Amino acid sequence: MSAVIATHSLHKRFGDVHAVRGIDLRVERGCVYGLIGPNGAGKTTVLRMLLGIMRPSSGGISVLGASPTTDRPQLRRRIGYLPGELNLGERTSGAALLKHLAELSGPVAPGRIEGLAERLDLDLSRPVRSLSKGNRQKLGLIQAFMHSPELLILDEPTSGLDPLMQREFLNLVREARDAGQTVLLSSHILSEIQHAADAAAVLSHGSVVAEGEVSSLRPAAVSRVRAVLSEVTAREIRGGLAEPGILSDLQIEPAPGNQLRVQGAFRGRADELVKALSRFTVQELTIEEPDLEESILNLYAQKEQEESA
Known part of the structure; x- marks a missing residue:
């Protein structure tokens, strides 16, 4: 071409x-x-x-x-x-x-x-x-x-x-x-x-x-994930989402109906997130558009890491 x-x-x-x-x-x-x-x-x-x-x-x-x-x-x-x-x-x-x-x-x-x-x-x-x-x-x-x-x-x-x-x-x-x-x-x-x-x-x-x-x-773009999960404990959420590195900056709060509200940052392919959430009962799920400024900062950081390596 x-x-x-x-x-x-x-x-x-x-x-x-x-x-x-x-x-x-x-x-x-x-x-x-x-x-x-x-x-x-x-x-x-x-x-x-x-x-x-x-x-x-x-x-x-x-x-x-x-x-x-x-x-x-x-x-x-x-x-x-x-x-x-x-x-x-x-x-x-x-x-x-x-x-x-x-x-x-x-x-x-x-x-x-x-x-x-x-x-x-x-x-x-x-x-x-x-x-x-x-x-x-x-x-x-x-x-x-x-x-x-x-x-x-x-x-x-x-x-x-x-x-x-x-x-x-x-x-x-x-x-x-x-x-x-x-x-x-x-x-x-x-x-x-x-x-x-x-x-x-x-x-x-x-x-x-x-x-x-x-x-x-x-994969360099960062999305904000918000979900409401039921029939699950905060410990199970951390083990399924934070510890494997699916979500960073994980926040867990009580929600009405004995549920838990989850927020976190996600970087990667949607398939990874879907598979991780499939372990839980998901009542609500919102994935916000990646923030461009944040994405560019991450691209800068990746480039610096590659050059230093």
């Missing part, structure tokens, strides 16, 4: 601020690749350098075999881009705006715009300036996807979308991948990357702290 995106020792400085610190990325053709990290991690800066909107302070970039710095006009027609901050202050209708953008982006198949609008439940006859944030985001997604580009670069693509539309967006991404397109998307939502991407890089403070297949990044 050939790399659609490749960066080498990519740096970007804004005065005294070192926003991107020596990032190496390789995105293969036909895959969905995620950039994940909290706000300020450097995700948007990396995407803008890939598009030629910003020049790197140092380092190399190749996008679709070309340089974004010198070949930006030619690359524009081969890329679909959704910026993180979408500014569409147009007086015209959504349909008219997309028609104008289609003249810039390249050929759009007949019925493609209307089909995307129907899937995303967007009325294209309304003036753009009257649209809500969510509907503006839908319009941005349509302009990125409509010309079936070789490469899609999407910055926080589900911002403002309701859960139903988020699901439809994930379907669009999967269809693009199945059609041989390459998708690079950034997000600060861990579950979004887990559901959409084949591989990902975790960014923090302008550096990559972990990268690889999404499944390989999952």
Whole structure:
């Protein structure tokens, strides 16, 4: 497979601020690749350098075999881009705006715009300036996807979308991948990357702290587990959950009905937790989404341990 995106020792400085610190990325053709990290991690800066909107302070970039710095006009027609901050202050209708953008982006198949609008439940006859944030985001997604580009670069693509539309967006991404397109998307939502991407890089403070297949990044994430167990003693819970290392920071409190309320942190595969809990009578169970900041700190700690070893 050939790399659609490749960066080498990519740096970007804004005065005294070192926003991107020596990032190496390789995105293969036909895959969905995620950039994940909290706000300020450097995700948007990396995407803008890939598009030629910003020049790197140092380092190399190749996008679709070309340089974004010198070949930006030619690359524009081969890329679909959704910026993180979408500014569409147009007086015209959504349909008219997309028609104008289609003249810039390249050929759009007949019925493609209307089909995307129907899937995303967007009325294209309304003036753009009257649209809500969510509907503006839908319009941005349509302009990125409509010309079936070789490469899609999407910055926080589900911002403002309701859960139903988020699901439809994930379907669009999967269809693009199945059609041989390459998708690079950034997000600060861990579950979004887990559901959409084949591989990902975790960014923090302008550096990559972990990268690889999404499944390989999952064990580093920490979930909070809350459960109500019956017909069990605190000693049995500790022996089944804490001592084998299934749950850390274990807390056990009395609950109504002679039950026990259990809380703890879980890192690993869900199968391990399910097997451990199967020994008990579980009345309630909640597993909270891993906290991204905590996950990144754990990835940092793992990296430091590997280097010291």
